Amino acid sequence: MxxxxxxxxxxxxxxxxxxxxxxxxxxxxxxxxxxxxxxxxxxxxxxxxxxxxxxxxxxxxxxxxxxxxxxxxxxxxxxxxxxxxxxxxxxxxxxxxxxxxxxxxxxxxxxxxxxxxxxxxxxxxxxxxxxxxxxxxxxxxxxxxxxxxxxxxxxxxxxxxxxxxxxxxxxxxxTALPFATPPTAGDDTGDAAYDVFLCHAKEDAAEVEDIAAALKSRGIRYWLDSDDQINFGDFVTQKIEEGLQASRFVLPCISKNLRRRGWTRNEYGAILNAEFSGDSSRIAIPVMLTGAEDSDIPLLLRDKRRASHANKVEFEEFIRFLQSH
Missing domain, CATH: 2.60.120.560 (Exo-inulinase; domain 1)
Structure with a gap:
């Protein structure tokens, strides 16, 4: 056979x-x-x-x-x-x-x-x-x-x-992306405040800020744990939860540093658990940072198609995808 x-x-x-x-x-x-x-x-x-x-x-x-x-x-x-x-x-x-x-x-x-x-x-x-x-x-x-x-x-x-x-x-x-059409006004993320939530290790902040700048230049709204979203006196966990709930896509930024950060695993892990339970209103898409290898990808993300920031052609295609959704 x-x-x-x-x-x-x-x-x-x-x-x-x-x-x-x-x-x-x-x-x-x-x-x-x-x-x-x-x-x-x-x-x-x-x-x-x-x-x-x-x-x-x-x-x-x-x-x-x-x-x-x-x-x-x-x-x-x-x-x-x-x-x-x-x-x-x-x-x-x-x-x-x-x-x-x-x-x-x-x-x-x-x-x-x-x-x-x-x-x-x-x-x-x-x-x-x-x-x-x-x-x-x-x-x-x-x-x-x-x-x-x-x-x-x-x-x-x-x-x-x-x-x-x-x-x-x-x-x-x-596939790593849903076959369905983009969310409509009736979906719970149809009026999402952010297109993407950037999930990263603090050691990779410089490259992630470059990604954020590229997204902003193309009109893609993002949430990033910076001074723009978290002010003095704010409850950090509450702000992160609000950012996750208000985002359509969650982008774990893959690097050797990410694997050592339990906090960031909790961020994208919540979305993966929801996906595995049948809730695809928010989707996790891995983004490979410069120098990242396949072995750096967490096991539960390895079956997903990922975008590479270092590959400019591929990253441009990824940005167009985000714009279309």
Missing amino acids: NDWHPSPSAGWTALPALLTGHGGGIGTYDASYIVDLAPGQVLNGRVTADIRLTESWGTGAGLVCRADRDWTFVAFYTTPQIQGETRTTAARIGVFREGALTTVAQLPEPVVLSQGYHRFSLEFFSGTVRGEIRTGENRYELQANVPHVPFPGYAGLVRLYGAGVLARGVTVER
Whole structure:
């Protein structure tokens, strides 16, 4: 099977350009899944595939993310349902935890599938999961907060009720930034006082002030623990909390000094904990300072795409991203 791990192993066949699922599965739902080991474990990203069900109506099949090898994963899938005497197909987001299925969300409108291939996609960032099915002229979309599986895992396909499935064009992508559009007026950060919160070790203050100056010159509002934000007599912890709450992005400035600063870990750690719990209203993005190495990046930030201050082309791209959001 090379890079594919099926469970149960007899339920899938991996060909060079095609995956086929066949026969029964495990448990109440006759479930079976297969994950792609080649990209490695993914914390935030997207999996897509063209999926065809061989039955005449909507038996269950779809995509999985953050899967381990012991029946724990998040899934976006179709499933049959009966409304009166009519058999239809529903789209759902669910969580398998050691094989036990919990339905998190279901699309209210039925999904109409033909006998051909349909484009399935599953995007996952922190606790936000968005599934989409494109079939002919129709597009079905379902989104939910799913904080149940916050750890990295593999991505692949799932089938239910012993469904026969053909899948081609399976791709797995990583991302460090949400796929969603920028926040609107209805979001709790839509009127944020600051675009970014600069989190750094005091030894790196000079370079961080250069970053702040570059942000200011481009109209990006920032919070920095300087005399501009903290005055004599202010409660420092209260001011930092206010800055975090009022910022859209938190930028841990990575250096060898940052690792030794427990206070700064608490600053970005609070945002990471919120992300892992499904709250993506504030996002942590690492910024590599001059001389920083990959080994200086804290473990919980290593899966995120980072910006390099020393790489002027990359940093310019990062500033444009902040401006657009």
